[in-house]
Ligand SMILES: O=c1ccn([C@@H]2O[C@H](COP(=O)(O)OP(=O)(O)O[C@H]3O[C@H](CO)[C@@H](O)[C@H](O)[C@H]3O)[C@@H](O)[C@H]2O)c(=O)[nH]1
């Protein structure tokens with residue numbers, strides 16, 4: 001996963017995934033503007049494997065996270081977009097700097113499919129478990145990135161067993177997805193959630209806490 005090569009930075013002038021806009025308005029008499037981006041809504045799924053009492057999460061290289069780290073080390077990296085030297089990232093950081101732990105998740109980009117159907121598709125593609133749509137439990141939905149995208153993410157819970165695993169997962173290679181499936185034992189999960197040395201999304205932290213409050217008390221005692 002970490003064999004990332006030939007890094008080149010370019011301005012994004014058109015994209016299938018995001019569209020930047022500026023909204024100008026007057027609020028209580030004061031003129032303002034706010035820049036934002038339209039992106040897809042998304043689903044994410046907290047997966048708990050009851051056979052082995054562990055959470056199933058994914059790890060992947062995230063260019064946006066990676067470039068934040070690059071800028072921290074090389075503060076000039078986003079400047080001089082018109083210069084030849086802009087695009088070429090000399091002496092890049094190890095790709096591991098851009099790898100994060102996340103819940104299994106996907107964008108809502110298939111018209112006609114329900115959120116549940118999209119979520120089950122992601123669980124199968126990314127983690128290799130075949131979960132019936134009726135077995136997904138909706139936890140809640142929320143706005144992710146209120147300052148920049150405002151898009152909605154809907155969070156589901158799925159319990160799986162080893163018998164439901166039909167493939168390795170790993171994402172869709174034809175779409176260039178490269179995802180590592182990682183298991184977090186339940187007993188290590190809160191330590192994992194608050195370990196700042198392991199970069200992760202808030203969805204992981206929130207959903208692990210939701211599990212502690214809502215599912216853990218009902219688990220059969222070992
Ligand atoms: O610039 C991009 C963006 C997306 N893709 C493709 O689109 C797919 C998107 O994958 P998917 O698993 O559907 O979406 P995620 O990347 O997991 O979804 C993310 O995207 C959502 C919307 O931006 C976020 O809110 C979620 O938290 C986050 O998991 C990728 O694999 C790529 O194939 C690209 O090739 N280039």
Ligand SMILES: [Mg+2]
Pocket residue numbers: 104105106107126
């Ligand atoms: Mg995904």
